[in-house]
Amino acid sequence: MVESHLFVTMGNILHLRCDAWLAPTDEELNIEPGWTAALAGLSDAVNLSADPSFRQGKSFAAAALNWPETDPLPVFTSVPVKGVQSADDLRPRIAAFLREAARAVSAMPLRRTADTRRVPLIALPFFGTAAGGGDLQRGEIMRAILGAIVRELPTLGCDVVLVLRDEAAFALAQDIRRTNVANYWSQLSEEHLDQAKSLAKQAKKGRLVPFLGAGVSVTAGAPSWDGLLDSLAESVGLDPRMAEQFRKLNPLDQANILQALFESSPTNAEDPTESFGSLVSTFVRVERYGLAPTLLANLPSDGAITLNYDSLFERASADSGRSRSVIPHDPTNAYDDTGSRWLLKLHGSVSQPDSIVLTRDDYLGFNANREALSALVKAHLMTHHLLFVGFGLKDDHFHEIVHDVRRAMPNDRDRPASLGTVLTLNTDPLQELAWKDKLSFISMEHPKLEDSARTLEIFLDALTCFSTASHFYFLAPKYEGGLNGKERQLRREILKLKTLPAAVGDSSVVAVIDEMLRTLGWSKDDSYDGEL
Numbered sequence: 414m415v416e417s418h419l420f421v422t423m424g425n426i427l428h429l430r431c432d433a434w435l436a437p438t439d440e441e442l443n444i445e446p447g448w449t450a451a452l453a454g455l456s457d458a459v460n461l462s463a464d465p466s467f468r469q470g471k472s473f474a475a476a477a478l479n480w481p482e483t484d485p486l487p488v489f490t491s492v493p494v495k496g497v498q499s500a501d502d503l504r505p506r507i508a509a510f511l512r513e514a515a516r517a518v519s520a521m522p523l524r525r526t527a528d529t530r531r532v533p534l535i536a537l538p539f540f541g542t543a544a545g546g547g548d549l550q551r552g553e554i555m556r557a558i559l560g561a562i563v564r565e566l567p568t569l570g571c572d573v574v575l576v577l578r579d580e581a582a583f584a585l586a587q588d589i590r591r592t593n594v595a596n597y598w599s600q601l602s603e604e605h606l607d608q609a610k611s612l613a614k615q616a617k618k619g620r621l622v623p624f625l626g627a628g629v630s631v632t633a634g635a636p637s638w639d640g641l642l643d644s645l646a647e648s649v650g651l652d653p654r655m656a657e658q659f660r661k662l663n664p665l666d667q668a669n670i671l672q673a674l675f676e677s678s679p680t681n682a683e684d685p686t687e688s689f690g691s692l693v694s695t696f697v698r699v700e701r702y703g704l705a706p707t708l709l710a711n712l713p714s715d716g717a718i719t720l721n722y723d724s725l726f727e728r729a730s731a732d733s734g735r736s737r738s739v740i741p742h743d744p745t746n747a748y749d750d751t752g753s754r755w756l757l758k759l760h761g762s763v764s765q766p767d768s769i770v771l772t773r774d775d776y777l778g779f780n781a782n783r784e785a786l787s788a789l790v791k792a793h794l795m796t797h798h799l800l801f802v803g804f805g806l807k808d809d810h811f812h813e814i815v816h817d818v819r820r821a822m823p824n825d826r827d828r829p830a831s832l833g834t835v836l837t838l839n840t841d842p843l844q845e846l847a848w849k850d851k852l853s854f855i856s857m858e859h860p861k862l863e864d865s866a867r868t869l870e871i872f873l874d875a876l877t878c879f880s881t882a883s884h885f886y887f888l889a890p891k892y893e894g895g896l897n898g899k900e901r902q903l904r905r906e907i908l909k910l911k912t913l914p915a916a917v918g919d920s921s922v923v924a925v926i927d928e929m930l931r932t933l934g935w936s937k938d939d940s941y942d943g944e945l
Contacts, residue, residue, distance in 0.1 A: 415532050
């Protein structure tokens with residue numbers, strides 16, 4: 414049986430590509446309106462799926478019956494009908510969910526992520542902390558959930574992802590995992606762990622900038638470059654007798670031919686408003702993101718760059734509470750509160766099909782139209798450390814950018830040891846030789862793990878965890894139960910500083926102390942009466 418792994422991310426569980434997920438309910442089959450409003454059919458499904466044992470409180474989990482095979486499977490899991498009295502109430506329910514989800518997934522004739530993950534993925538939210546009644550003891554519940562998952566992992570045969578919406582919960586979960594590396598990253602080699610920690614140091618300084626290639630989107634079911642061209646060829650009616658010769662051409666030339674076939678087709682003549690870019694968008698538009706986009710979205714990085722057309726990373730960023738402005742500016746972008754965070758989409762976006770760069774003609778016209786975008790990438794190559802994920806390094810435009818950057822830093826003393834780090838699925842000595850003194854390479858090949866793509870996800874999980882510098886949970890009023898005795902005492906002493914303004918008046922130090930308290934999770938809207 415595969416050695417399972419526990420991932421932790423900030424996101425939206427209904428937007429995540431997984432096999433099964435925990436749908437909270439109770440013995441009376443109540444489901445919060447937020448869940449039912451977001452997912453049609455959930456109320457009917459729980460009434461159909463809950464057997465007498467579940468309704469009597471004798472069993473705690475039931476997989477949905479007759480659920481569409483194309484969608485992640487809800488596994489209804491009950492909180493105590495009278496509410497959570499202690500974290501101990503949730504441990505058997507978490508275990509029941511994990512076992513039922515693993516059973517249901519193993520019984521599926523075709524797993525929902527079979528085309529992208531060899532190991533099934535089951536997801537759960539911060540269970541029992543809202544309508545479940547455990548809202549006042551979130552720290553204890555977090556420790557109970559993580560402990561219950563770790564105990565069940567050896568027998569599951571599935572990976573598990575805890576999907577959080579609360580920054581304090583995310584910070585606490587990562588802090589707990591960092592204190593017991595053996596429990597949470599036993600599958601990674603010491604070398605991989607050291608490499609993840611080294612990159613995390615760059616991230617915490619704000620110097621790490623993710624550069625996303627097509628491999629990141631493939632984890633969510635989006636096509637690879639070759640897969641996209643094959644789909645387009647079938648759509649425009651490329652003569653099958655020409656297929657072998659067609660595939661020998663440069664991909665840019667393949668795209669040019671496909672565009673010409675599209676524009677000359679009778680269907681397109683009937684609807685001249687339909688563009689080739691719109692056709693491309695239909696194949697790359699994916700709604701649910703995989704683990705790679707959401708883990709990368711959780712990195713503490715203001716900037717990110719991608720060659721991908723899809724909007725998976727934007728959606729994952731918004732769900733993690735780190736919305737980004739899209740460059741070039743997309744007037745249809747619905748993500749607000751972006752602050753200084755941005756995403757540069759070098760080759761266009763599905764939201765603006767005519768902006769898509771795919772054919773040789775598109776590439777030849779790129780520099781004339783997007784010099785400012787290239788300049789932004791060059792600046793970050795010179796001042797930051799780029800992390801290339803799912804990127805094949807074959808893009809001609811990228812080669813031109815790196816060449817210009819190296820030419821701008823002619824003296825060895827001015828050049829960084831590496832312009833960036835490339836995370837690759839397989840070791841490629843020739844590729845490494847070609848990029849010597851320009852880029853560093855970390856291969857995801859691992860003697861214990863046959864699936865390099867999954868190793869990459871586990872590596873990104875470690876990187877995200879060790880990059881998380883937030884201690885937002887420390888002063889948050891619902892998380893004291895997650896602290897040990899010494900931490901609780903320190904918490905009480907620090908909270909005494911909230912009375913400082915009254916004691917010192919308008920001193921400039923008040924703003925500094927106030928910012929420190931907020932960084933640790935305190936809010937003026939929170940009540941701490943009786944705690945000190």
